[in-house]
Amino acid sequence: MYLDDILAHNKQFVGSNQYEPYKTSNLPNQKSVILTCMDTRLIELLPAALNIKNGDVKMVKNAGGMITSPYDSVVRSIFIAINALQAEEVLIIGHKNCGMQQLDPSIVMEKMRERNIEDQHFQAVQDEGVDINEWLAGFETVEQSVANSVEILTGHPLMPASIPIHGLVIDPETGELTLVTRGYEQ
Ligand SMILES: [Zn+2]
Incomplete structure (x- = not known):
């Protein structure tokens, strides 16, 4: 698993003082x-x-x-x-x-739907006063x-x-x- 690889590397990194060149304030x-x-x-x-x-x-x-x-x-x-x-x-x-250039919020929302985010959840976001299209929008x-x-x-x-x-x-x-x-x- 990814996390276990990170933890194994980290143990070795710290154990062999590889942090030394990065010391700063x-x-x-x-x-x-x-x-x-x-x-x-x-x-x-x-x-x-x-x-x-x-x-x-x-x-x-x-x-x-x-x-x-x-x-x-x-x-x-x-x-x-x-x-x-x-x-x-x-x-x-x-x-x-x-990736944010001309990012289409509706494509992001479509991906969210594929991850079982339902309409009621989008509604809950709107109810918080957030315009989800604006919130997810990229730039021109x-x-x-x-x-x-x-x-x-x-x-x-x-x-x-x-x-x-x-x-x-x-x-x-x-x-x-x-x-x-x-x-x-x-
Ligand atoms: Zn970028």
Whole structure:
């Protein structure tokens, strides 16, 4: 089983002190916080392409690297990074060929139905005041999505004006960065 493989490896990892090269503090050496996508291709490529090592940044990830509302958990994490963990710049990094690009919520809901989620359960979500189509929606273009997330943060009442917020797009094949918003000039 997958979990047992992880636990077996972990025992060996800790037992042979393989954690030594990763020792660092919980404060980001580069004093920044990065929001990006949970895409598998970015796990090691993004830090390598940006010259980020263990301990350098606070990293927040979700599907699409998106801020969906001014008070979602991503925004909370960014404010914690700034106010409790010494982050002084924000980088929002979307990527090309993202699974959230033009994601159709109805396809996700169809998959849920195949997993025996019934209409009454979707209704229960609606009853909570959640528009499930909006909640599951992706974005049109990644540049637009990054710009939108930057805009939500820039216009946030709790966002200090002194913190630059940059928007970028990364190529998940080559690691090449394209600038969407340069936060120093906002
Ligand atoms: Zn993605």
